[in-house]
Amino acid sequence: MIIPGKNDYKKLLAGCNGLLLLSGYDYGLYVCNLVTRRNTALPAFPCRLGPLSVIYGRWVFFYDTYVGRYKLFGICSNDVLMLTSGDKKWKKLTLPFLNWGTYLRELTTPVFADKELHWLAYTFEVINTKRVTKDFMIYSLDVKSSEFRKIKLPTLNAEHYNMFISSKNEESLWFAAVFPDHLDVWGLSNNGMTKKYSVSLQKLSYIPEFWSKMCIVEDSGDSNDIFELKLFIKHENEWLYHDLKTGVLRQIGKTNTQTQFLKLQTYLFHVDSLVSWHPTDEYKRKIDD
Numbered sequence: 001m002i003i004p005g006k007n008d009y010k011k012l013l014a015g016c017n018g019l020l021l022l023s024g025y026d027y028g029l030y031v032c033n034l035v036t037r038r039n040t041a042l043p044a045f046p047c048r049l050g051p052l053s054v055i056y057g058r059w060v061f062f063y064d065t066y067v068g069r070y071k072l073f074g075i076c077s078n079d080v081l082m083l084t085s086g087d088k089k090w091k092k093l094t095l096p097f098l099n100w101g102t103y104l105r106e107l108t109t110p111v112f113a114d115k116e117l118h119w120l121a122y123t124f125e126v127i128n129t130k131r132v133t134k135d136f137m138i139y140s141l142d143v144k145s146s147e148f149r150k151i152k153l154p155t156l157n158a159e160h161y162n163m164f165i166s167s168k169n170e171e172s173l174w175f176a177a178v179f180p181d182h183l184d185v186w187g188l189s190n191n192g193m194t195k196k197y198s199v200s201l202q203k204l205s206y207i208p209e210f211w212s213k214m215c216i217v218e219d220s221g222d223s224n225d226i227f228e229l230k231l232f233i234k235h236e237n238e239w240l241y242h243d244l245k246t247g248v249l250r251q252i253g254k255t256n257t258q259t260q261f262l263k264l265q266t267y268l269f270h271v272d273s274l275v276s277w278h279p280t281d282e283y284k285r286k287i288d289d
Helices: 051-056 279-288
Strands: 009-016 019-024 029-031 038-041 056-066 069-076 079-084 091-094 104-108 111-113 116-127 130-142 146-155 160-165 171-180 182-189 192-200 212-216 228-237 238-243 249-254
Touching: 019 056, 069 116, 069 171, 069 238, 104 111, 111 160, 146 160, 146 192
Parallel strands: none
Antiparallel strands: 009 019, 019 029, 029 038, 056 069, 069 079, 079 091, 104 116, 111 116, 116 130, 130 146, 160 171, 171 182, 182 192, 212 228, 228 238, 238 249
């Protein structure tokens, strides 16, 4: 895969409808389309963010049907940065729930559902140089009103967390907590988050820290079974597929051992398209169609 533009990209942060969000060695952000070969440097941030804030922040990229534009959101510690395609400036919001001396660590990339962004995080304090975990929370941001809310969760000590949208169940927002030997799935309802089921991951025990190179997706088939999650895992030069319902674990591909990969914030699926970050280009394309 050849990325258009200069070969100075450091990390792949997010993607949507064929567009990729990349950070450069200058720690600026870029949007590119692999098909049209077009890339765009995004505006400078409204505040001084250190390199680690950009690289280790959580970024989400989605199409907002209410305004007909693409939007970028970055969760960088206590701040939320927002940029709409066509705009020349970022908007900055600060989480209202944190007291002095309390810090936040994001555990999942935000997802967009029911007009809100949702992400899992925990708060902590530093006492005598040691990090002391306080609360696990689901944080939500109303994209239109810019209002925040939160839901407290039981304390979890999983190795990895993944939030996703379910198209088959009453609770549209779900997250998976991945442990070395099993995976728990939680669903969000009007009564808060409740654990739905747990499944063994013993077949993956031979892969060291498999959760660090894993993508969790829901099967989009016609079945109404809530147990339709698939895992895609990179192990050395292999790509593996694990069906949590049937227990099948098989190889689906290999990569050349000499291949150099961009650093990934999260593994994601990519679909080629002709869409553009620029609203005027999208308008012209729709007229031509």
